[in-house]
Amino acid sequence: MPLIAVLALAAGTYAFRLAGPVLRHRLRLPGRLRHLLSVAATVLLIALVATSALTEGHGFAGWARPAGVLVAGILTLRRAPFPLIVVLAAATTAVLRLLGVP
């Protein structure tokens, strides 16, 4: 992978990151739009949870991973401490794989 490719990816990524913090300062967005952007971020994060839990490449990720994430969701709703949620999610997936679940 040539250095120029790494630099191009880095520059593009930084542009995506910088646009919001700079422009939102200049534009003085109305409250309604600020709220919508906050909602958009939450929607994107949940979509990221769904796709990274259920899919790998263009297909199904197997049952072990979504099972672990499901455990995380249940523990979150039961107000379990954050470290317990993350560790038990990973452990659930790991144990299921150990048992031969894909």
Added chain:
Amino acid sequence: MHSLWRTLDRGTLRDIALVCLADAMVGAAFGAIAVSGGLPAWVPVVMSLLVFAGGAQFAAVGVVLSGGAPLAAVAAGLVLNARLLPFGFAVGDALGDRWWTRLTGAHLLTDEAVAFVLRDADPRRRHAAFWACGLGLFISWNAAVVLGALAGRDIGDTAALGLDAAFPAVLLALVLPSLTERNVRTAALRRACVSGAAVAVAATPFLPAGLPVLLALTGLVLTVRTPYGSEVSCP
């Protein structure tokens, strides 16, 4: 920096430290996979420092290691990172008011930092959470990539440890509490999230990685007609 530690409670700092640890293990795997696949060690190390986005790094290296053109690797990484644009608008206030905090803070914008910031409505705690998570992840991720690249071979199976479940679990644990309130606005937010996630998963077999997540924004139409009131708190 001193006030940063006083602003955040110990629980939040502990949570951030745990996320840093989990991401470091993935970072070590990234360095090892890139080098064991035949790339020179500087590639994963420089890429991590300059790109600093795990998903895009894995995607770009994956394209190259499977024989794809560098241009395709750049495109795959950029599509994955396009979501950082709306994230920057949503949490841009947390970076600080000075031009140099915006310039440096922007590079530290990640999914995890966004999730920690969205957890709080208080400007000072949003600011502290962003910088603690951003700096913590930047240091731990890059140090781990160096170690992984030095090890140079597959240093353990992250799938066997269930670490691929840790990333969605972390985000879910941070975001889900804001979706459980019983009011009209939160109900609209829940509908937007569920429909957006469904669209993203349904589109995954057909679109390049990264685009399905952006398509989730179609879920926003379900919130547009809901009054939002003046108390713009955590969503």
